[in-house]
Amino acid sequence: MATIRPIVPHHVAIVMDGNGRWASRRFLPRIAGHKQGVASLTRCVKACLERGIGVLTVFAFSSENGNRPADEVSGLMELLALSLAKEVPSLKANGVQLHFVGDRQRLSEKVQAGLAQAELATAQLHGHDNTPNAKAA
Numbered sequence: 725m726a727t728i729r730p731i732v733p734h735h736v737a738i739v740m741d742g743n744g745r746w747a748s749r750r751f752l753p754r755i756a757g758h759k760q761g762v763a764s765l766t767r768c769v770k771a772c773l774e775r776g777i778g779v780l781t782v783f784a785f786s787s788e789n790g791n792r793p794a795d796e797v798s799g800l801m802e803l804l805a806l807s808l809a810k811e812v813p814s815l816k817a818n819g820v821q822l823h824f825v826g827d828r829q830r831l832s833e834k835v836q837a838g839l840a841q842a843e844l845a846t847a848q849l850h851g852h853d854n855t856p857n858a859k860a861a
Contacts, residue, residue: 735779738768744796755799762807769811773818790830801832808838812845821849 740761747757765782772780785804790797815822824839831839 732775732777734777735781736772736777737781737783738765739783740765754796755803758800758803762803766811769815769820773820785826787827787830801835805832805834805838808835808842812842816846816849819849820846822846 743757743761744754745757746760747754750756765784769780785800789800792800812822822842822845824843828836828839
């Protein structure tokens with residue numbers, strides 16, 4: 725009897741949206757929703773690694789998000805910087821190569837530096853076995 729293997733997509737995309745509304749409906753500060761969004765994303769990344777999904781694209785911050793109240797934008801920037809510092813070592817250990825797209829000019833210097841450092845730290849990685857990417861320069 726033939727073994728049925730589940731079909732696993734090569735590329736999955738996630739749009740992080742609704743975290744602030746999630747928090748507001750629970751009478752929590754909006755940043756609490758954004759923190760929950762990071763926790764959900766972390767679970768998704770782990771699930772992608774476990775299932776052998778090759779590419780995960782995450783749309784996390786649009787130019788329109790910059791029009792939110794200054795304290796919320798500041799909180800999002802701090803959350804991103806902290807998340808990078810916390811998660812990049814684990815992602816690197818799992819062979820995850822990070823790329824960030826979009827206009828970085830409106831991001832804080834701390835976040836811009838964190839993005840650049842994360843990309844540099846993972847530039848030579850490719851795949852779940854932490855092997856160097858032959859295409860990387």
